[in-house]
Amino acid sequence: MGSPTQRTAVTAAACSVLFFIVGILIGKFAGAPEPVPAWFRGMSTDGDSKLTETLMKEIRTDNIQSDLKFFAQKPHIAGSPREEEELVTYVFSEFKKHLDSARIFSYKVLLSYPNATDPNYVAVQLENGTEVEVSAKVEKVLGQDQDDSTVVNPFNAYSRPGIVTGDLVYVNYGTIEDFLYMSRNLSMDLNGTIALARYGKIFRGDKVKHAAQFGCAGVILYSDPADYAVGGHWRVYPDDWWLPGSGVQRGSVLPVDGDPLTPFYPSIDSAYYLDQKEISVLSAIPVTPIGYDDAIRYLRLLAGPDVPSTWRGQLNVTYRHGPGFTAPHDNSKMKLYVQTYSEKRITKNVIGYIRGQYEPDRYVLIGNHRDAWVFGAVDPSSGTSAMMELARAFGKLLKEGWRPRRSIMFCNWGAEEHGLIGSTEWVEELIKTLGNRAVAYLNVDIAVEGNATLIAAATPNLYKLLCESAKKVENPNPEEVARGRKTVFDTWLANSPSHYDPALPQIDSIGSGSDYTAFLQIAGIPCTDIRYTYSQAYKISSYPLYHSAYETFGLVSGLMDKGFKYHQAVARLWGVMAKTLADKVLLDLDCTQYASKLERIVRDIKANYGALLEKNDVTLDGLVKAVDEFKKAAGDLQTMTETVDVTNPLEVRRLNDQLMEVERAFIDPLGIFGRPWYRHTIFAPSQHDAYGSSSFPGLTDALFDIENDKDQVKRWEAVKKEVSVAAFTIHSAAGVMKDVNDIGGLNTN
């Protein structure tokens, strides 16, 4: 034995060790909670915000440039071997390489093409039948990179084929107002005429629809320099981005979205296909487009009164209404020769997946189409290249250990140009899955069509995310940065402040015209659509070379975005939005902005129609009450999200589900009156312009031109019905935002 001191020390040490161990065990188990399971770690955090910076840095201009060069080096129209084989294979292999997985969805759908060996044309037909002033059948080759045997000749997809002759009339943009002016103000009988309409302002399919309504036998579409080569048009492609006289805009005139042979259902193997001969969606009359070098030849010959100043284009000719030609051609007719045909072909969507860590059953979707009318360097390959780079950049983050809370899906669509066919068939097929699970669909069609400013359309619940994300993206324009506008947001706000809040840029209501349509109109999924655009000062409806054979890689890399900085900025903004929606514990869906928007819409309706409604005994009280209810519920839900215990996954999920349900609540399964393929009660394409957006479309349609309707009683009943549908829908949307056990409505006590 040692000394007492040693003994003391040994005993003390032994006791200490013993009690230490006992202490640890007691500390660990006595009264301690169950161990926290592994799944709980990180579930209540928003993810590393530094990674957003990393993501943006990963998005590189050189990658986008090389992808664009690849996509745009050859034409890639929907249904062609290059589009459905070469490009699909490339996108699929890239997605597989960078993301968790990828899939291809194939649909056999009705597509439309010009006859390669028997091209469309228009001409003046003399009394003896001879054709003179025959229009060009192809666009001139003006640059090396557009000389390709697979360029399809100018045509309008889904035109009915036909050979028609008639007196030519000039119908300006072919809007409903233009036709009403000719028929009412000029008392002109348009039956049997050939309408020459300039492109611009509204969807081309609606020009044809209007012409058919007013009895025309055919339509010729052309691009006027006033809209496509403004300011004198002496510098055109290949020297500048303006449209040359031989350039022709292609485009679909299909009035519905998706495969017209399988309305409402997907074109899958078991699909029931309508007989092509029986469908009424092909244009009622033949239509084909020409360039302004040809158009001026027919405009010069036109007889009839001079047009009003707003109808004049910028060709060096006196614009007249017609009908028919002046002497010596007064017995000649306009001839339209259209051999456009439609046939079933396969189109494919490529979908890439990143699996979410905690909520794999919540999908953030980003999408862009792949098919182009010709080379498509702007539309859509600028967007496709941006998406490919985004997939690469997200893939890099994945390799570095990041995984989003929710799943992200990269959607590469086929056959958009023909009528949003790839995306529509996909949404139709997967509606039951997407309907419950999709958080938002973020669309980019064209990424860059100019370098003036960002432009955006969105459902109001995404306004805030759009703005906050744009504030994070550095300004691609050094001149703007020099003016103190450091971010994409700054230039955007400076260019187009909103009418109702000077701190917010104008964000357009979302109508139709790109692949978000099915997501919004069939599934009620919040949507955005963004692009970099040209100066609004030009007052043009699209960039000049839109859908022509001159939309080449050289155009983009040489004239539109030399350093690909604008492409990079759009890809970054897109990525930041997607990452934020995928990573944040609470969804960035802002229902209070929706409430404000609804208030503005009702205010506008009162301003525009208030007196008329009152005179006809239509009250908006129910609608106003519903908007008030919505506003209160949105505020309450907002408060709940601010005070929720973010460590409680089921409480978080409940509130997020409610935020998602708001947009769904605006879907009326019966569809909008007379247009059942659109189901969103608040926003839908305008009835008379599928590119435009109409608020309360059912009501707006019912009120359109109501004073001239012969059956006033019936029309006003329709207005009352539409007011009630709008009020109910908003009441219904308010309901999903209320506390989940407080689901009583207007009639409770």
Next chain:
Amino acid sequence: MGSPTQRTAVTAAACSVLFFIVGILIGKFAGAPEPVPAWFRGMSTDGDSKLTETLMKEIRTDNIQSDLKFFAQKPHIAGSPREEEELVTYVFSEFKKHLDSARIFSYKVLLSYPNATDPNYVAVQLENGTEVEVSAKVEKVLGQDQDDSTVVNPFNAYSRPGIVTGDLVYVNYGTIEDFLYMSRNLSMDLNGTIALARYGKIFRGDKVKHAAQFGCAGVILYSDPADYAVGGHWRVYPDDWWLPGSGVQRGSVLPVDGDPLTPFYPSIDSAYYLDQKEISVLSAIPVTPIGYDDAIRYLRLLAGPDVPSTWRGQLNVTYRHGPGFTAPHDNSKMKLYVQTYSEKRITKNVIGYIRGQYEPDRYVLIGNHRDAWVFGAVDPSSGTSAMMELARAFGKLLKEGWRPRRSIMFCNWGAEEHGLIGSTEWVEELIKTLGNRAVAYLNVDIAVEGNATLIAAATPNLYKLLCESAKKVENPNPEEVARGRKTVFDTWLANSPSHYDPALPQIDSIGSGSDYTAFLQIAGIPCTDIRYTYSQAYKISSYPLYHSAYETFGLVSGLMDKGFKYHQAVARLWGVMAKTLADKVLLDLDCTQYASKLERIVRDIKANYGALLEKNDVTLDGLVKAVDEFKKAAGDLQTMTETVDVTNPLEVRRLNDQLMEVERAFIDPLGIFGRPWYRHTIFAPSQHDAYGSSSFPGLTDALFDIENDKDQVKRWEAVKKEVSVAAFTIHSAAGVMKDVNDIGGLNTN
């Protein structure tokens, strides 16, 4: 200082204490996980199963009896003061007392009544206009408890008012086959005739619809002893439960569900109401019901050939077809005098809530209607009394500290008898909330209409829950217990084993006829409907006194369920199902049973129509493939639920959401072809009998009587379309069951 030993002890003790504390602290925090939050406790357990026993014990016969006595003591037709004020107030206050909260939902809807001062009748009209053999305008008072001034005279709700005369014809049950037999086999022209149809087999509204289709001018409905007083009918009410000759069955003939003035939308304050004069849902021809004491007077006079044996009832008369009467009445006509009218009145639903602890946004709904044609002691107050007792019993559990994982809602409907109006308006109003959140709707209309066996209809995903729950409920019949059948399940199985599995009782497909309809057909919510019924050996379509003034408390307490044990058994089964769905971590929705059911349906279609389909070049390959896909996905999802980490709330929620989505996936927003108010592609009411259920109703409708259609091409195209819709819907439902990142469909690679 003390001795070394003392010092040793003190030092050792001091060190021990110090290290003990340090040890505890290390044990508690070093390397330990974050503390488990409070919300986590109990989240991964199924709740205390002993409480199911407690719940069942709490359900008492005396409470049910006293509630039934209260409900049935006076008539309570929808829209009457007793129904909408006294009873609503009672149910509301009971719900408030026992549950967390309650609400009343009021809807102004079109209801229908007989004219109290100008009753309906039928009579023989002599050539000189004199009326003889006038039918009774009221039911005889046969017992004290049915002598009440608020009894409404016999009528059929939503009959068109009118006074018509014509030759009488006897049309058996008025099925489509009966009318086809008269028109095809007998070549009888029914135009302008008055059809005398016996109640039974099919929904009375369809009898009227068929009569109108075949040109009849009016319909008289009566109850034949063959169906309502079988076996000689010498013992009838008040001595037995069989219908006496003065008893008349009331009932609605409305062919649609919900307020006919606001189709598809709820009758809330902002609703748009159709003009009553413009709606086409009132019966096309007048109709009113009579008793068999009156019917025999007209049958005796009937001319024409004898009917086939299957058409004969059990009245002491030779049943003939007509048309018209024998001498001396051969110039007399049948007269129908109907003053039934419809007007807008308020009806109310009372909803009671129990808030779920972890998933308050998931609703288990139980429902029953409150309104009755007269005293309603069987229909529906037997069910209402059971539900009141269930609310009390659940309230007791709440007071003892229990709270379910999910919310439970108690739904007490108004105006069911008129056409499922209360429940339909409510689902129409709350569709966006219920569509995402409702787990299941468990209906009881009549709780007890006999004491032979349980009978049930359900969506296949609830078969298992129904059976397992019925095994937990003790058999109310001592004779059955003596036979070794200890539970409700045992007697059920012994009475009606299913055709495909002898270990399972027959469970009917769920059609229409009670308040589950809107839940199933509008929202795609899994549904059950249960009751205790009479012996199937009677071969009757309903209990004899159904919808007559003799459905009194005395009938139930004296003849049908003396000790209220059968009421108790139904309430218990109802409660066990609700508690199980509300408490279990993983939802008891069994998609593999759905797969088996789909396989059986396809097998039946092949058996019934296979040769015909083949002959007409219709392939079922796509449908078979879709069912295979569904079966595989259901099996995979089942495996996932068996292996999921139940402590992970988001993984559990994901699988539960998928289980809920399956039923929703069967909803086609376009509705069933020709009947857009029904949207469930797999189960819907039969086209020719709204009480019956049809599998693949679109396809069945398209195939019905197809050989006799003049336009064979069009009809077979319709068949092909319906096959494709069924295949797509099943494919779509398979999609929601797959792994959430594996949402590719048939066309992926």
